[in-house]
Amino acid sequence: MSAATLNSAHWDARTLAGWSEPHLANVESALSRWVGVDAPVLLGDAMRYAVLDGGKRLRPLLVLAASEAVGGNAAAALRAACATELIHAYSLVHDDLPCMDNDVLRRGKPTVHVKFGEADALLAGDALQALAFELLTPESDEEGDEIPAATQALLCRLLARAAGSQGMAGGQAIDLASVGIALNEAQLREMHRLKTGALLQGSVEMGAACGYVGPIALAALRDYGAAIGLAFQVVDDILDVTADSQTLGKTAGKDAAADKPTYVSLLGLDGARTQARQLLADALAALERSGLADTAALRALAHMVVDRDR
Amino acid sequence: MSAATLNSAHWDARTLAGWSEPHLANVESALSRWVGVDAPVLLGDAMRYAVLDGGKRLRPLLVLAASEAVGGNAAAALRAACATELIHAYSLVHDDLPCMDNDVLRRGKPTVHVKFGEADALLAGDALQALAFELLTPESDEEGDEIPAATQALLCRLLARAAGSQGMAGGQAIDLASVGIALNEAQLREMHRLKTGALLQGSVEMGAACGYVGPIALAALRDYGAAIGLAFQVVDDILDVTADSQTLGKTAGKDAAADKPTYVSLLGLDGARTQARQLLADALAALERSGLADTAALRALAHMVVDRDR
Numbered sequence: 001m002s003a004a005t006l007n008s009a010h011w012d013a014r015t016l017a018g019w020s021e022p023h024l025a026n027v028e029s030a031l032s033r034w035v036g037v038d039a040p041v042l043l044g045d046a047m048r049y050a051v052l053d054g055g056k057r058l059r060p061l062l063v064l065a066a067s068e069a070v071g072g073n074a075a076a077a078l079r080a081a082c083a084t085e086l087i088h089a090y091s092l093v094h095d096d097l098p099c100m101d102n103d104v105l106r107r108g109k110p111t112v113h114v115k116f117g118e119a120d121a122l123l124a125g126d127a128l129q130a131l132a133f134e135l136l137t138p139e140s141d142e143e144g145d146e147i148p149a150a151t152q153a154l155l156c157r158l159l160a161r162a163a164g165s166q167g168m169a170g171g172q173a174i175d176l177a178s179v180g181i182a183l184n185e186a187q188l189r190e191m192h193r194l195k196t197g198a199l200l201q202g203s204v205e206m207g208a209a210c211g212y213v214g215p216i217a218l219a220a221l222r223d224y225g226a227a228i229g230l231a232f233q234v235v236d237d238i239l240d241v242t243a244d245s246q247t248l249g250k251t252a253g254k255d256a257a258a259d260k261p262t263y264v265s266l267l268g269l270d271g272a273r274t275q276a277r278q279l280l281a282d283a284l285a286a287l288e289r290s291g292l293a294d295t296a297a298l299r300a301l302a303h304m305v306v307d308r309d310r
Numbered sequence: 311m312s313a314a315t316l317n318s319a320h321w322d323a324r325t326l327a328g329w330s331e332p333h334l335a336n337v338e339s340a341l342s343r344w345v346g347v348d349a350p351v352l353l354g355d356a357m358r359y360a361v362l363d364g365g366k367r368l369r370p371l372l373v374l375a376a377s378e379a380v381g382g383n384a385a386a387a388l389r390a391a392c393a394t395e396l397i398h399a400y401s402l403v404h405d406d407l408p409c410m411d412n413d414v415l416r417r418g419k420p421t422v423h424v425k426f427g428e429a430d431a432l433l434a435g436d437a438l439q440a441l442a443f444e445l446l447t448p449e450s451d452e453e454g455d456e457i458p459a460a461t462q463a464l465l466c467r468l469l470a471r472a473a474g475s476q477g478m479a480g481g482q483a484i485d486l487a488s489v490g491i492a493l494n495e496a497q498l499r500e501m502h503r504l505k506t507g508a509l510l511q512g513s514v515e516m517g518a519a520c521g522y523v524g525p526i527a528l529a530a531l532r533d534y535g536a537a538i539g540l541a542f543q544v545v546d547d548i549l550d551v552t553a554d555s556q557t558l559g560k561t562a563g564k565d566a567a568a569d570k571p572t573y574v575s576l577l578g579l580d581g582a583r584t585q586a587r588q589l590l591a592d593a594l595a596a597l598e599r600s601g602l603a604d605t606a607a608l609r610a611l612a613h614m615v616v617d618r619d620r
């Protein structure tokens with residue numbers, strides 16, 4: 001693939017796949033080196049089972065694309081990419097537990113607690129969260145890469161905020177409290193902004209934090225992250241209704257069955273699809289506003305978020 | 311209390327109480343300002359319930375005493391002190407869950423899941439871990455204090471290692487796998503080195519990270535942390551046998567009932583007490599080796615760990 005193709009503003013799915021391939025290989029290899037290797041046996045196995053060999057790796061790709069757009073430190077971006085995936089993976093492990101969604105199927109495989117028991121699933125999730133912050137703060141001589149302390153601290157700050165009570169965990173708590181309750185669209189949006197959006201937006205911000213970016217571009221990247229974060233959830237709600245469990249790799253129709261409010265229940269299927277297209281347009285407009293030269297991968301990822309079928 | 315008294319090498323419990331009082335007030339006030347305030351309602355309540363108004367605050371005191379011994383940055387030390395307590399608090403919330411120890415009483419109150427339900431207890435623990443790292447990485451202008459990025463990154467690194475699969479979470483996993491199994495003393499020590507020791511030792515190291523300390527003093531402080539970390543667990547095992555639930559504020563005799571290996575089951579009560587005194591002597595010898603001038607608070611805390619009755 002030529003550099004001209006890679007720099008084109010309009011990528012198709014194949015171009016994105018070509019860009020993603022080496023990045024995904026790096027992420028998988030790094031995760032395999034870093035996750036659960038020196039952990040006590042069963043815990044390490046549960047951590048690796050939860051993380052390796054599965055998932056779209058959307059958050060890592062967002063980190064890497066944003067970092068490339070700002071000329072970021074590649075070693076920092078790889079660690080940040082893996083850290084976002086660890087937070088995502090731990091949230092799935094805990095979310096699948098019997099006291100939460102009680103789900104037995106994830107990415108087409110038995111969930112972690114089904115395979116390793118609830119106690120080890122709980123601990124594996126806890127250990128994955130800690131590992132995310134450990135990955136972000138390597139000693140200066142590890143792996144031969146130097147990641148400035150200011151970058152390490154900023155990455156930890158962004159990840160902690162995205163994961164915590166005013167981010168992902170907070171959104172899950174609102175979700176818990178919303179079953180059977182009629183939320184309006186603003187309340188539903190706020191719930192998803194935290195539950196799913198915060199970590200997706202955080203991934204974009206972490207990628208940007210690996211390089212230098214001025215305030216206008218940073219604000220635009222945040223808007224991009226917010227738009228695709230929400231779009232991701234709208235599409236998730238659509239797929240929960242339209243896709244089957246085998247394609248999704250998880251149980252379809254769960255939200256409707258659990259009487260959870262969704263974009264589809266609120267806006268109808270067509271309304272939700274219109275919303276997703278609007279958010280895609282918002283995301284692309286934000287990239288235009290950023291003034292950054294090389295946002296082709298970020299553009300393509302936004303399309304992928306909206307056009308995916310699982 | 312005179313400065314001469316405060317600097318004496320030999321403190322009694324009253325001297326320690328006098329030193330601790332303003333520090334504990336600062337820690338309580340900071341935790342109350344920082345924990346769960348802007349979280350969604352029930353999650354915030356569960357986080358605050360888990361953290362505020364309870365516990366000995368041993369880890370924060372270790373951070374603050376170690377920081378004072380090395381002339382550390384007070385703002386950094388207060389944040390580090392609170393961060394260690396958040397990790398400790400989250401581990402108790404998760405440890406008390408039905409799938410782990412299934413405990414209903416903690417610090418004389420119903421455990422978090424009894425009061426808020428399992429799902430919110432799980433999320434509160436998760437959010438507390440994230441908050442610990444958020445506290446360690448304030449933006450430079452928050453609270454008017456400047457904490458160097460290098461200090462922030464080092465504190466995150468130490469806390470992540472102490473909390474994760476090669477620290478606290480790893481120790482809990484070994485503990486889980488050890489019920490009904492005959493561990494020898496070396497295996498029991500390794501389990502406790504991770505489960506309880508890592509965060510106590512990490513607290514001492516984090517305090518030291520708030521200032522400057524040379525390699526000899528740092529190694530000595532680590533040895534001190536390792537000794538009191540292990541001593542803490544030996545004394546815990548003794549108290550599990552000798553104290554009643556009301557004094558402990560948690561269910562006594564649980565470990566014996568669960569057929570868990572303990573220092574008492576392995577060494578007998580007298581043997582465990584001898585071990586505790588030896589570890590205290592080791593801790594005090596390490597402080598001597600450190601060459602640091604003002605280790606009176608650290609000495610007194612070592613005594614407190616071994617002489618406590620709850």
